[in-house]
Amino acid sequence: MIDWLPTHNDFRGAVRRVLDASPDEDRIDQLANLANHRLGFLEVIQLDRALSRVDGVHASGFAAPVRLGILSSATVDQLVPAIRVAALRRRLLIDVHVGPYGQYRQQVLDSASKLRDFRPQLLLFALTARDVVATIPIAATLAEVDASVARFIGELRVLWRRAREELKAVVIQQTFLNCTDPLFGSYDRLVAGAPSSIVTRLNAQLADAAREEGVLLLDVARAAERDGLDAWFDVTRWLQGKLEIAPPAAPMYGELLARIISAQRGLSKKCLVLDLDNTLWGGVIGDDGLEGIALGEGSAAGEAYLALQRYAKQLHQRGVILAVCSKNEPAVAEGVFRDHPEMLLKRSDIAAFVANWTDKAANLQRIAEQLNLGLDSLVFVDDNPAERARIRQSLPSVAVPELPNDPALWVSCLANAGYFEAVAFTDEDRARNEQYAANASRESLRELSESVDDFLAGLEMVVSHGPFRPVDLVRITQLINKTNQFNPTTRRYSAPEVTEFTTSDKFLTLQFRLADRFGDNGLVSAMILRSDEDDPSVLEIDSWVMSCRVFGRQLEDEAMNIAVEACRDRGVRLLRAQYLPTPKNSVVCNLYSTLGFTPCGSPSSGGSRWYLNLSDYVTRDTHIARRSE
Amino acid sequence: MTPISPADRSNLSEQEILETLTRILRDLLLDDSIVLTMATRRDDVRDWDSLAYISFMVGVETEFGVKFGVAEIESFENVGAIVRRTKALLASH
Numbered sequence: 001m002i003d004w005l006p007t008h009n010d011f012r013g014a015v016r017r018v019l020d021a022s023p024d025e026d027r028i029d030q031l032a033n034l035a036n037h038r039l040g041f042l043e044v045i046q047l048d049r050a051l052s053r054v055d056g057v058h059a060s061g062f063a064a065p066v067r068l069g070i071l072s073s074a075t076v077d078q079l080v081p082a083i084r085v086a087a088l089r090r091r092l093l094i095d096v097h098v099g100p101y102g103q104y105r106q107q108v109l110d111s112a113s114k115l116r117d118f119r120p121q122l123l124l125f126a127l128t129a130r131d132v133v134a135t136i137p138i139a140a141t142l143a144e145v146d147a148s149v150a151r152f153i154g155e156l157r158v159l160w161r162r163a164r165e166e167l168k169a170v171v172i173q174q175t176f177l178n179c180t181d182p183l184f185g186s187y188d189r190l191v192a193g194a195p196s197s198i199v200t201r202l203n204a205q206l207a208d209a210a211r212e213e214g215v216l217l218l219d220v221a222r223a224a225e226r227d228g229l230d231a232w233f234d235v236t237r238w239l240q241g242k243l244e245i246a247p248p249a250a251p252m253y254g255e256l257l258a259r260i261i262s263a264q265r266g267l268s269k270k271c272l273v274l275d276l277d278n279t280l281w282g283g284v285i286g287d288d289g290l291e292g293i294a295l296g297e298g299s300a301a302g303e304a305y306l307a308l309q310r311y312a313k314q315l316h317q318r319g320v321i322l323a324v325c326s327k328n329e330p331a332v333a334e335g336v337f338r339d340h341p342e343m344l345l346k347r348s349d350i351a352a353f354v355a356n357w358t359d360k361a362a363n364l365q366r367i368a369e370q371l372n373l374g375l376d377s378l379v380f381v382d383d384n385p386a387e388r389a390r391i392r393q394s395l396p397s398v399a400v401p402e403l404p405n406d407p408a409l410w411v412s413c414l415a416n417a418g419y420f421e422a423v424a425f426t427d428e429d430r431a432r433n434e435q436y437a438a439n440a441s442r443e444s445l446r447e448l449s450e451s452v453d454d455f456l457a458g459l460e461m462v463v464s465h466g467p468f469r470p471v472d473l474v475r476i477t478q479l480i481n482k483t484n485q486f487n488p489t490t491r492r493y494s495a496p497e498v499t500e501f502t503t504s505d506k507f508l509t510l511q512f513r514l515a516d517r518f519g520d521n522g523l524v525s526a527m528i529l530r531s532d533e534d535d536p537s538v539l540e541i542d543s544w545v546m547s548c549r550v551f552g553r554q555l556e557d558e559a560m561n562i563a564v565e566a567c568r569d570r571g572v573r574l575l576r577a578q579y580l581p582t583p584k585n586s587v588v589c590n591l592y593s594t595l596g597f598t599p600c601g602s603p604s605s606g607g608s609r610w611y612l613n614l615s616d617y618v619t620r621d622t623h624i625a626r627r628s629e
Numbered sequence: 630m631t632p633i634s635p636a637d638r639s640n641l642s643e644q645e646i647l648e649t650l651t652r653i654l655r656d657l658l659l660d661d662s663i664v665l666t667m668a669t670r671r672d673d674v675r676d677w678d679s680l681a682y683i684s685f686m687v688g689v690e691t692e693f694g695v696k697f698g699v700a701e702i703e704s705f706e707n708v709g710a711i712v713r714r715t716k717a718l719l720a721s722h
Contacts, residue, residue: 012656019659042656042688049659077680239699240683247687 001227001252004401004417006392008037015050027054028062028088033396035089041082041247044254048081051088065093066261069120069169071104073127074244082254089255090262101242108159108167116167121494122261123169124218125156128244129176129199138183140193145201153205160215170494172260173210175221176202177244179233214474214495216260216423220245223256259421265492266482269399269419271373272315273364275382276326276333276355280345281305282407285336286328296342304407308381309344311411316349319429320420323352323367325380330355360387361394372548374484374584379419383407426475428522435549438519445518456554456623459516463555464627465562468502468509468526476511476526479545484584486525486546486556488577488591493528493543506531508539508566512559514550514624524550525559529567529575539567540576551587557620560595564617573614580607595620638693638719643667646693646712653688657681667709693719 008014011034018030031051039047068083070076080096087094097118099107104125107115115123132152136145160171180195188194192201203221210217224232227249234246245253262268277284282294282301294302316322322345326333333355337347347353352367360382368375376397382388388400401417403410422429442459449455468476477495484490493501501507512525525546532538541563546555567575577592579585589608593599596618597610651665658676671677677685689711690696695718705711 015659016661040691042653042684042691045684046656046659053659078684236696236699236702237683237687240686240702241679243683247684248691 001231001249001416002038002255003404004413005036005038006389006402008034008039011037011039011043012046015046019050019053023054028093032088032091035085038402039085039251041250044082044085044251047085047088051084062091062093065095066265067095067097067119067121068261069097069099069115069118069123069167071099071107071115071123071125073102073104073131075101075242076126076245078243078247079245079250079253082250083257084254086251086254086258087261090258090267092258092262092265092267094261105155105159108162111166120167120169122172122264123163123167124172124174124257125159126174126218127156127176129178129180129202132202133180133195133198136193136198138191138193142192145192145198146205149198149201149205152202153209156206157209157213160213164214164496168494168496168500170264170496171213171215172218172257173206173215174218175206177220177224177229177233178203179229179235179238179244216264218257218260220253220256223249223252227252255418259418260423263421263423264481264494266478266484267376268421269320269379270377271321271323271351271367271371271379272312272420273323273325273367273378273380274312275380275384275387276324276328276336278383279305279381280309281336281340285332290336290340293336293340295340301407302342304410306342306344308407308410308414311414313344313349315420318420318422318425319432321351321371321373321432322349323371323378324350324354325360325363325367326355327357327360328355361391364391364395364398372485372551379414379417381410381414424474424478426478428475428478431520431522434519435521438521439549441518442516453623459518459553459623461514461516461553461555461624462627463558463562463624464513464515465510465559466628468498468511470499470502472511472523473498473502475523479523479526479547480543483545483547484582485548485587486551487544487582487585488541488579488588489543490580490582490585491543501528507542508570510559510563510566512555512562514553514555521547521550525555527559527563529563532576537572538574538576539570539572541578554620554622554624556591556595558622558624558626561619561622562626564612564614564619568614575612575614577610577612578607579610580605639722641716641719643712643716646715647708649692650689650708650712650715653692654685657684657688665708667707667712669708670706689715695719 014034018027021027031047031054034047076098080098083096084094097115097120099115107113132149136148163169163171176199178196178199180199182188183194184191188196191197207217220232232246232249233244237243237246274280282305283292285293294305296302296306312322334347337343352370354363354367364378364380368378375395379399380391381401383403391398392400399419401414403413445458446455449458473495477498481492501509508529510527511523513523514521527541528543529539530542532540577597579589579592581589592610597612600609600611602608647665647667651663654665655661655663658681663674671682686697686702693715695715701714
C-alpha cells in the first residue's frame with residue numbers, strides 16, 4: 001500500500017548493519033532513510049525494534065519526541081510500531097502511550113489516570129462501531145437511530161472537550177471502520193437499523209461534530225473503501241485478539257496518522273515541482289513540437305497527462321504552490337503553456353519556472369530559494385527514474401514519489417502519498433493563488449521603482465492589528481506551526497494552547513494583517529508576549545512569526561511600533577527577547593539589534609538574549625499606515 | 630522479503646518451511662540468535678508474546694499464501710505443528 005516509496009533490495013541486511021554500526025554514527029538518521037522505503041508490516045516491526053535499540057538522546061536534527069496517547073475500544077498495539085516508523089520517515093520521534101483496553105472514558109475523566117500522568121500532546125480516540133451497533137434494534141426507526149447515534153457522539157464530544165481543556169491535547173478521532181456484513185443486501189441502505197446504515201450515520205454525525213469541535217479525523221473508513229475492507233479488517237485477527245485493524249494494514253495506518261501529526265506541526269509539503277516532457281504531456285516538446293506532443297482529449301494517454309495537470313490545478317486551488325523544473329529551452333517550454341489549447345495549467349499558475357540544461361538538483365535548490373521555502377517543502381514529480389534516483393541521492397529532504405510506468409496511475413500515486421495533508425483550510429489557503437499573482441505585480445513595481453523607498457511608498461500598505469480573536473485562531477495556529485524562517489524562537493503551540501494565551505492575563509497577543517494596493521495578504525504575522533512571573537512590568541516576546549510572503553516590507557518595524565504601544569498601555573517598562581538559532585531562521589539573527597534592542601548575553605545553548613527599555617524606544621519610520629481592529 | 634513463488638511452495642520440505650519460520654521470527658523479534666526446532670514452544674523464546682504470535686501467524690500466512698483457521702491457531706502446541714499444518718495446506722493447493 002506504501003507504493004509511492006522506492007523498494008529496498010536488502011532491507012534485512014541494512015537494518016542489521018545500522019545496529020552493528022558505531023554508536024557515534026547518526027544511526028537514527030540511517031534508520032530514517034530506511035523508513036523511506038516501501039516496507040511491509042514485518043519490515044516495519046523490525047525497523048521499530050532497531051529504533052528502540054538505538055540511543056535517541058543524541059539524535060542530532062531531531063526534535064524532542066511528540067507524546068501521543070491512544071485510547072481505544074479494540075486492540076491497537078499492532079499499530080504502534082507502524083506509527084513510530086511512519087513518524088520516523090518524517091524525522092519525527094513519537095512516544096506512544098496506549099490506554100487500557102476499552103477504558104477510554106475513565107482515562108479521560110479520571111484525574112488520576114495514567115494517561116493524565118503521560119501528558120499527551122496528541123490524543124487519538126480509536127473506537128469501534130460495534131458497541132453502538134449492538135445497542136440499536138434492527139427495527140429502529142430513522143429517528144431512533146439518529147437519537148442513539150447522537151447520544152453516543154454527544155458523549156464523545158464531552159471527552160474531546162475534557163481532553164482539550166484539561167489535558168491540553170490536540171484531539172484526533174478515528175472514523176468508524178464499517179466491518180458489518182450485509183443483512184438485507186442492497187436494501188440495507190434503506191433500513192435505518194441495518195448495521196451498515198448505523199455505521200454510516202455514525203460517521204456522518206462524527207464528521208459534523210468534529211468540524212464543530214475543531215477535532216481532527218483519522219479517516220480509516222475512507223482508506224478501507226479505497227483498498228477494500230479485506231485489506232483492513234480480518235475477522236480471524238478480531239477473534240484472535242480483538243484487533244480491528246489487520247496487521248498488514250498497519251504501515252498505511254501509521255502513514256495516515258503520521259501525516260496528521262506532521263501536518264499539525266507544519267511539516268506538510270508546500271510546493272509541487274513538476275517536470276515537463278513526458279510528465280505534464282507525452283513526448284518531448286523540443287523534438288516533437290506543439291502538434292506532436294500527447295495532451296488532452298482524444299487519446300487515452302493524452303487524457304492521462306491532462307488528469308495530472310487537473311490534479312495539480314486542484315492542489316493549487318487549495319493553496320499548494322506549483323513550480324516547474326525541466327531540461328528544456330525556456331522559450332520553447334513556456335510556449336506550450338501559452339500556445340497549446342489543451343494545457344490546463346497556465347503559466348500564471350506556476351510560481352517558479354526553471355527550464356534550462358543544468359542539473360536538476362541545482363535547479364530545485366534555486367526554486368526553493370526563489371520561493372523562500374526549505375528543500376523539505378518540495379515534492380518533485382518526474383517520469384524519469386534516473387532523475388528521481390539522482391534527486392533522492394543528492395537532496396534527500398526533497399520528496400520524490402516513485403511513479404509507476406503508466407501515466408494513468410500517476411494521480412493516484414501522488415494523491416496516496418499524502419504529501420500535502422492539511423489540518424485546516426483557511427482563507428489564506430484559498431487566496432494563496434491571488435497572493436502569489438499579486439506578488440508578481442509587486443515585483444514589477446519593484447523593477448519600475450527608482451529606489452526601495454519609492455517601491456514601498458508605491459505599495460500603499462495598510463496594517464490592521466489587534467489581539468488574537470477566536471476567528472483568527474486556526475490561521476494563527478497554522479502560522480505558528482508552519483513558520484520556520486521569520487521565527488526567532490521556533491516554539492510550536494497547538495490550538496488549545498493558543499486559545500489559552502488569549503484568555504490568560506499573563507499574555508499579550510497581537511496579530512497583524514497586511515494589505516496593499518495589489519491585494520490583501522491576510523493574517524501574516526503574530527506575536528505572543530509573556531508576562532514575567534515576578535514583575536508584571538516586564539514582558540518577554542515568547543513567539544513572533546511572520547509569513548515569508550511579506551519579508552522586506554517593513555512590517556517587522558511597524559509591528560514593533562504597535563507592540564511597544566500596546567506594552568506601554570499595559571504599564572510595561574521593559575521588553576525581553578530571545579533568538580534561538582535553527583538551520584532555517586538565520587534571516588532573523590539580527591532582528592532585535594535592528595529594532596534597537598540591547599544584547600544581554602548568549603546562553604550556553606546558543607543564540608542570544610536581548611532587552612529594550614521602552615522609554616528608550618525610537619518609533620521606526622515605515623511606509624505602512626494603520627488600521628486598528 | 631521475497632515471497633516464495635506458488636509453483637515452488639507445494640514441494641517444500643518440513644526443513645525448508647522450518648527455516649522460513651525461523652527467519653520470520655528472527656526478523657519479527659530482530660534476534661538472529663533464535664533457533665527454532667520442531668519441538669520449540671512459544672514459552673521457549675524470549676519476547677514471543679501473544680502480540681508477536683499474531684504477527685508471526687500473519688507473517689507465515691503472507692509468506693506462504695495460506696490461511697490458518699481460527700481454531701488451529703489456538704491449538705498449535707509447538708513449531709512442528711505449525712510446520713506440518715503449513716505443509717498440508719500447501720499440498721492441498
